[in-house]
Amino acid sequence: MTSTDTRAAVAELRRHLGRTNPITDDGVGAAAADEAQLVLRSIVTGERARVLTSVPARRPGAGGPVPARGPRRRWVLAAAAVAGLSVAGVLARSPGGQTAVAESLPVLPYALPEGTPAAAALERIAAAAELLPAPVRAEYGYVRTTGWYQGTSVSGGAVSTVLASTQVELWADEDGRGRQRQVPGPVLVQRVGSQETLDSLLGPAVGGSEASETTLGDDPALPSARTDLTRLEWDDPRAWANAVHHHDNPDIPVPVDVVTAVGQLFASQPLDPADRARTWRLLAALPDVQDRGPLADRLGRTGRAFTVDSSVFGGPQQHLLVVDEITGQLLESDDVALTGPAAAEGEEPVLLGLTLLVAAAWVASTETRAGVLVPGLADGTDAP
Amino acid sequence: MSEDDFTDLFGAHYAAVLAYGLRRVDSATAHDLAAEVFVVAWRRLPTAPERPRAWLLAVARRVLANELRRQERAGRLHRRIADQPATAAQDGVVEGWAGDDELGRAVARLSTVDQELVRLLVWEELDPQEAAEVLGCTGGAFRVRLHRVRKRLAEHWGEAPTAHAVTTTRGELA
Numbered sequence: 001m002t003s004t005d006t007r008a009a010v011a012e013l014r015r016h017l018g019r020t021n022p023i024t025d026d027g028v029g030a031a032a033a034d035e036a037q038l039v040l041r042s043i044v045t046g047e048r049a050r051v052l053t054s055v056p057a058r059r060p061g062a063g064g065p066v067p068a069r070g071p072r073r074r075w076v077l078a079a080a081a082v083a084g085l086s087v088a089g090v091l092a093r094s095p096g097g098q099t100a101v102a103e104s105l106p107v108l109p110y111a112l113p114e115g116t117p118a119a120a121a122l123e124r125i126a127a128a129a130e131l132l133p134a135p136v137r138a139e140y141g142y143v144r145t146t147g148w149y150q151g152t153s154v155s156g157g158a159v160s161t162v163l164a165s166t167q168v169e170l171w172a173d174e175d176g177r178g179r180q181r182q183v184p185g186p187v188l189v190q191r192v193g194s195q196e197t198l199d200s201l202l203g204p205a206v207g208g209s210e211a212s213e214t215t216l217g218d219d220p221a222l223p224s225a226r227t228d229l230t231r232l233e234w235d236d237p238r239a240w241a242n243a244v245h246h247h248d249n250p251d252i253p254v255p256v257d258v259v260t261a262v263g264q265l266f267a268s269q270p271l272d273p274a275d276r277a278r279t280w281r282l283l284a285a286l287p288d289v290q291d292r293g294p295l296a297d298r299l300g301r302t303g304r305a306f307t308v309d310s311s312v313f314g315g316p317q318q319h320l321l322v323v324d325e326i327t328g329q330l331l332e333s334d335d336v337a338l339t340g341p342a343a344a345e346g347e348e349p350v351l352l353g354l355t356l357l358v359a360a361a362w363v364a365s366t367e368t369r370a371g372v373l374v375p376g377l378a379d380g381t382d383a384p
Numbered sequence: 385m386s387e388d389d390f391t392d393l394f395g396a397h398y399a400a401v402l403a404y405g406l407r408r409v410d411s412a413t414a415h416d417l418a419a420e421v422f423v424v425a426w427r428r429l430p431t432a433p434e435r436p437r438a439w440l441l442a443v444a445r446r447v448l449a450n451e452l453r454r455q456e457r458a459g460r461l462h463r464r465i466a467d468q469p470a471t472a473a474q475d476g477v478v479e480g481w482a483g484d485d486e487l488g489r490a491v492a493r494l495s496t497v498d499q500e501l502v503r504l505l506v507w508e509e510l511d512p513q514e515a516a517e518v519l520g521c522t523g524g525a526f527r528v529r530l531h532r533v534r535k536r537l538a539e540h541w542g543e544a545p546t547a548h549a550v551t552t553t554r555g556e557l558a
């Protein structure tokens with residue numbers, strides 16, 4: 001295609017599709033002027049940090065309404081605002097919508113032993129996984145996870161946070177096409193800053209047990225549900241993590257980027273033993289990853305805990321992986337705020353999110369499920 | 385980058401980056417996206433890039449893709465939290481390609497990357513070199529992709545309003 005052809009093609013596209021533009025620059029400029037000055041000032045004064053947290057993205061083709069939620073609620077908290085937070089106990093909202101005092105928070109007792117460099121333990125796990133036979137491949141990679149994830153609402157210096165649980169089942173073929181089924185679960189209130197912020201979190205549809213289905217591969221705004229492992233750069237941890245995360249953020253230290261990417265990768269597709277071995281060897285070569293010894297996950301499955309500390313997400317955090325030492329399967333991944341906005345000074349660490357890998361295997365169809373992962377056993381098999 | 389240079393960069397391109405977000409996600413996320421892109425620029429850029437709009441939108445694309453994936457992974461929580469009555473007009477959420485329009489349906493059948501190519505050229509009004517930079521591909525690869533997009537759309541443009549242009553396109557591609 002010559003440059004003339006290119007120009008003609010662009011002009012033609014604009015002529016045919018220009019009217020589909022939903023937002024004109026004029027409208028944006030007028031609406032954004034005041035807020036832009038606030039944004040600019042917050043950036044150059046260093047007050048602005050990462051804020052993309054809990055508001056849902058509406059993607060082309062997605063159904064259902066999305067609330068009119070102003071960005072004012074989503075400003076990163078200044079230290080003074082954090083110090084003024086009130087904590088109003090721990091409440092649980094059951095699927096039936098009733099609120100009651102929770103018996104416990106779904107946070108691991110955070111008394112991990114002192115860490116040691118993780119390389120040796122990770123190499124051992126990689127070597128053990130490598131001995132396992134490759135599973136028989138089927139059309140769909142199936143993963144089932146149970147997770148708890150924190151949602152935050154901020155307004156007028158008040159912050160409320162909740163932890164909501166969700167079960168996700170994902171079937172994806174090599175092209176990322178398939179099915180995702182999600183079932184919401186109980187919601188725990190971690191922090192109440194104001195009625196407004198709490199109300200914004202506890203909408204009428206929070207909690208419940210109604211499953212929702214998503215067809216994978218049909219949403220053009222979403223990256224593929226499946227990472228092509230053959231295209232990952234296994235000798236370049238930064239590039240590896242960028243590809244898994246679909247981002248390029250040099251502000252995140254490489255070990256942190258890789259550890260979080262490992263959690264994301266295992267939660268999106270089954271990994272064969274050889275790929276699990278490669279994954280742990282990749283991690284073993286990185287500094288700052290700590291071996292915390294044996295640890296049972298929330299399903300009581302014994303694995304080995306590895307952590308990496310970070311401070312790039314708005315305060316000191318620890319990212320935890322619990323790994324089956326025989327199969328190399330990831331059992332659980334957690335993100336915990338040690339102190340800072342999500343865990344105010346002097347408080348216990350606060351769970352920001354956790355994902356339990358319940359099942360992961362190859363299955364023949366999007367109606368087939370795999371059995372629960374059991375430590376020490378090979379990959380899950382088809383379940384009835 | 386000096387504060388003055390950054391202020392100039394911000395003033396020249398904030399609206400374009402915000403518009404990029406508003407065309408793809410809800411208003412609140414779009415505002416956060418725009419701010420986040422400029423946080424990255426403030427931290428990373430020693431000087432203004434050669435094609436600043438393309439550089440900023442490339443960052444926006446990566447940040448948004450990562451955020452969408454994270455939200456998908458986090459499950460329906462946020463969607464459920466946000467499940468309150470509102471209209472698209474109120475919150476500025478875009479619907480994407482017009483659902484009842486033949487051209488819109490044709491574009492919607494393109495691959496993810498090809499749809500983004502069309503958006504960058506038509507909605508963001510980038511030139512091909514800028515759009516290629518945002519998509520992270522070479523100029524040659526971009527032109528090949530553009531050629532394919534034309535071809536695929538031409539197959540669906542039978543009753544398009546600008547029939548002459550469509551006929552011309554088909555003639556060129558035949």
